[in-house]
Structure formats: structure tokens, C-alpha cells
Amino acid sequence: MDKYRIPTVKVTSGQRIDLLGVKKEDLPAVWQDIGMPSGHAYAKALRTVKTCVGSEWCRFGTQDSTQMGKDLERALWRMYAPHKVKLAVSGCPRNCAEAGIKDVGVIGVDSGWELYIGGNGGIKTEVAQFFVKVRSAAEVLEYSGAFLQLYREEGWYLERTVHYLGRVGMDHVKQRVLDDAANRQALWERLQFALDGEPDPWFEHAKAQVDLRQFAPVAGAVVA
């Protein structure tokens, strides 16, 4: 913080760390020094996976939501999409992680996990719709991933999941993801294939086709 004179540090509700007021010129060096993966805070991509503390620490928790959140984040980070994508995992229906207003909201219950899709906390708050209930953590990954891949393939640029769902209808999504197991697995595999080797734009500039010239004024251009 001192090295780059960063004025404000904030821990976000999505468990990311905000460094506010970094000069754009300093960003590549700041990332090199931090050495952590980017949270893609401004990207049309997976944003945060918000979680409550879950069954490890909460007396009401029925599932380990923190672990589920970590698993989802590790499986989906670097996932670009038609628009930003927000996830949350709550360990019980009290829903401390506010999964009901996320693109994919996961709620732990005694017998497994409930998945909700198409929520939105924006200008017009939209409650996520119940999608499916599954038993295992592996199924949470597969069903969430398959839905997100369907959205990636069919969603329009700048169309959030709530608007995508409104356009194609919940029945369409259920048909492709729930009723057709082979298609669900194919979607999930296509997503994993797409994410395999996806570069981190802050560390693999060339591979991610990041033009570093944007961080510097033209050479020797301080004009008297």
C-alpha cells in the first residue's frame, strides 16, 4: 500500500480485496507484487462467489457453504460471459449470503443443495427462480456449470441471466439442462474445455492479448 500510495483498502461483501485509487500506470507492477489471481471486478465474467461461514462455524449451517463457494470459484474463475455473473452459496435457507438475488444462488439444505437462477440485485431487484435440487457438491458444479455454459452460448452481449431467462423461458433451460442429462454433461464439458488454459490477463499479457501500451503515456512525451 505504501509502495504505490494506495489510498483505500476494502474487503468486499464478495470476499475480494478492493485496492481503491491505484494509478492505472502502476497496475501491472501492483499485480506482479501481489501475485494473486484477479477477481475480475470489472469484467463481463465470473465476479464473486459470496458465501456465509456455513456448517463449519454456524449453529444453523447444514452444509459447508464456504468449501462449496471455493470449489465453484476455482472451477469457474476466468469464465467470460455475455455480462457479469455473480454467485452465492448459503449454508442454510436463512440465506445469509443472499443467494436469492444472484445469477446462480446455491442454498444448502439437510438433504443437499437447492439451485436458484436468474436473480439480480441491480436497478430492478429480481428474485432468483428455483431451478433444481441436487444431492452432492459435484452435482452443484455440474448443474451450475451447465446452466452458465448454456447462457454463454445463447445469451446476448450485455444480457444478464434474468433477461436471458425472460427471453428464452425457464422451460427451455430446464429442458436443456435438467431433462437431457447427456446435454447437461456436454455443456459442462464444453465449459471446462473453454476454461482450460484461459490466461490470467494480469500475468499472461501476451497470451491474453493485453496491449500493455495502454498503461503508459507515449514514450518521452512530456512536452514542455
Next chain:
Amino acid sequence: MNARAPIWRAVCAVDDIPPLGARRVARERGVAVAVFRTADDRVFALLDRCPHKGGPLSQGIVFGEHVACPLHNWSISLVDGEARAPDVGCAVRFACKIDAGQVYLDADELAHRAVDLAAPVAGPKAGI
């Protein structure tokens, strides 16, 4: 308006500017000048400051002869600096030319034009 001849100063090569992108030319005083390159390799220069809330136009998306300000998506004409309706405002324009692949700005404008305008400040010291 200004009868004197420009004093052309080379600032960079056209190829130093990404197509449909921009580079900043820092000045000794005042906000930097943003030099934009269109898809067909024409080059335009505006003060790197949106007439709306001072957004850095050099960080915006260039399309056709416009740049979309990254702060609030105003469309600013690269040709005359005017905001596209219904927004109203005009960015400060700088003379600019290409000669043999080099981009030239007017040294007198770089030294004197709009040096009193400041860049917006964000954060705790910004005030309301």
C-alpha cells in the same frame, strides 16, 4: 480564430497507437492529451477529459469517429469534440496531423490550451 501557423511537434508514430484505441501525451501543465486512432488509421486529438464529469476519454472505446467515455458512456465526436445528443457538451480539441507515419500535435496548443482544467479526483479527498 487563430491565424498563426501550427508549430508541429512529433509525439509518436501512428503504430504506437492501437487501432480503435488511444494513447496519452503527458504535458508539463494540465491534463494529458488523448490521441485516438480510428479503424481506418486516421488520428484525432482531444483533451483527455470528458466534458461531462471529466472522465479519461483515452480509456474509452473508439468506434467510427466517436469515443465512448468510460465513466458514463457519453459519445464524444473525435472530429469536433461535441457530445452526441441528447447529451450536451464539448471536449477540448487539439490540432493533429499525420506525416510519413508520424503523429504531430501543435506545440503551442500543448503548452497553453486548457491548462487550467484539472482532472477529476476520486476518493476520500474528492469532497462532494
